[in-house]
Amino acid sequence: MVEFHDEEETVCEDRLRELIFTVQRHPRSSLAWRRAMNQLLLEIQRLPSLAKSSHPDYPEALNDTFLRLADEIHQFEPQQDSLRRSLTAWVNGKLRLKYRIRELVSPPGIRSRSKTRSPKIEFQRQAQRPPISLDKPLSQDVSTTFGDQLVDPGACTIEALDEQIRQAQDEQQRHRIGLQLNQYIEVDPEAKLRRCHPQDYPACNSQMLSQRLLLKCPPDKMADLAREFNINYHTLNWHWKNRGLPLLQAIAKKLGYQPDKDIEI
Numbered sequence: 546m547v548e549f550h551d552e553e554e555t556v557c558e559d560r561l562r563e564l565i566f567t568v569q570r571h572p573r574s575s576l577a578w579r580r581a582m583n584q585l586l587l588e589i590q591r592l593p594s595l596a597k598s599s600h601p602d603y604p605e606a607l608n609d610t611f612l613r614l615a616d617e618i619h620q621f622e623p624q625q626d627s628l629r630r631s632l633t634a635w636v637n638g639k640l641r642l643k644y645r646i647r648e649l650v651s652p653p654g655i656r657s658r659s660k661t662r663s664p665k666i667e668f669q670r671q672a673q674r675p676p677i678s679l680d681k682p683l684s685q686d687v688s689t690t691f692g693d694q695l696v697d698p699g700a701c702t703i704e705a706l707d708e709q710i711r712q713a714q715d716e717q718q719r720h721r722i723g724l725q726l727n728q729y730i731e732v733d734p735e736a737k738l739r740r741c742h743p744q745d746y747p748a749c750n751s752q753m754l755s756q757r758l759l760l761k762c763p764p765d766k767m768a769d770l771a772r773e774f775n776i777n778y779h780t781l782n783w784h785w786k787n788r789g790l791p792l793l794q795a796i797a798k799k800l801g802y803q804p805d806k807d808i809e810i
Contacts, residue, residue, distance in 0.1 A: 558628045561588055564762065565632075569619050582618075583727055584762040586611055590731075594633045596643040598650065606645040608724050613640050615720065725800050726793075730755045741792050743784045749774050751789035758785070 567581035589595060590607075597603070614636065623631040637643040730752060733739055738752035749770070757765040767785070771778040794802075 557588075561585070561628050561632060564588065565618070565621065565628075567762075569621075573615070579723075580760075580762040580764070582615060583723070583760050585618075586614075586724065586727065587731065587760065589614075589632065589636060592629060592633045592636075594630070594637075596637045596646050598646045600646070600649040602649050603646065604728065606642065606649060608721060610636065610640050610642045610645065611724050612720060719802075722797065722800050722802050726797050726802075727760060729796060729800070730760060730793075737792060737796070738789075741788055743776065743780055746774065746776050746781075749776055749781055749784070751785075751792055754785050754789050755793060 564581050564585040568578055568585060571578040571581070589611075598606075617640070621632070621635055625631040625634070730738065733752045738755060739747075739750045742748075742750035754770070757770060758767070767782050768778055771781045774781075
């Protein structure tokens with residue numbers, strides 16, 4: 546029994562190592578990175594020592610942590626013999642998941658004092674400050690002005706800067722929706738995906754297909770799934786394209802997905 550447990554832990558360690566190696570080696574814009582990252586996030590949620598909470602805002606805290614993980618995964622280096630324990634400690638501590646949970650469950654008075662000012666209050670505070678002079682030197686020792694610092698050789702106009710900010714916000718929003726959609730597929734809270742299946746083949750439901758065709762890295766092939774579940778390939782393929790995917794797209798739209806933009810699934 547112990548040997549089986551050790552073997553299972555070794556497989557999990559190897560799986561995590563493979564996924565981390567993939568996301569650290571491939572560019573973030575690549576399909577290989579997105580698939581490996583999605584699978585890595587699912588594996589992390591199964592880590593037994595991952596900080597968890599029943600607080601209703603925990604999913605949002607977890608999503609924020611995963612967004613930070615996507616930005617900083619290239620910096621991760623195991624510090625313990627066990628990769629699982631090292632990764633758990635990194636997410637809980639370095640990425641501050643356990644501290645976010647402490648803030649969630651702390652008394653309202655303490656939590657309100659520890660939070661950053663609201664955008665409205667912060668805006669009012671900033672509005673009371675004197676305007677920044679673009680022509681005034683930054684110090685008495687140099688003639689460089691704040692306006693000089695804004696000049697970018699890459700033609701950084703106000704319009705270009707606005708566009709860069711918009712693109713960055715769009716990318717973050719797409720990634721957030723992708724994370725939420727991944728979690729929806731795994732939990733299927735309303736059983737919509739599980740109820741969507743070819744007649745007489747409940748095991749070939751859209752939750753299973755989403756997990757095996759979209760979230761798994763590498764994804765399974767439709768032909769292999771048809772053989773595994775002993776269902777006609779064309780029947781399964783038609784169901785996925787005409788029932789499963791449209792249902793998944795409708796769920797994504799409710800999460801904020803805009804069809805004219807790519808989403809990181």
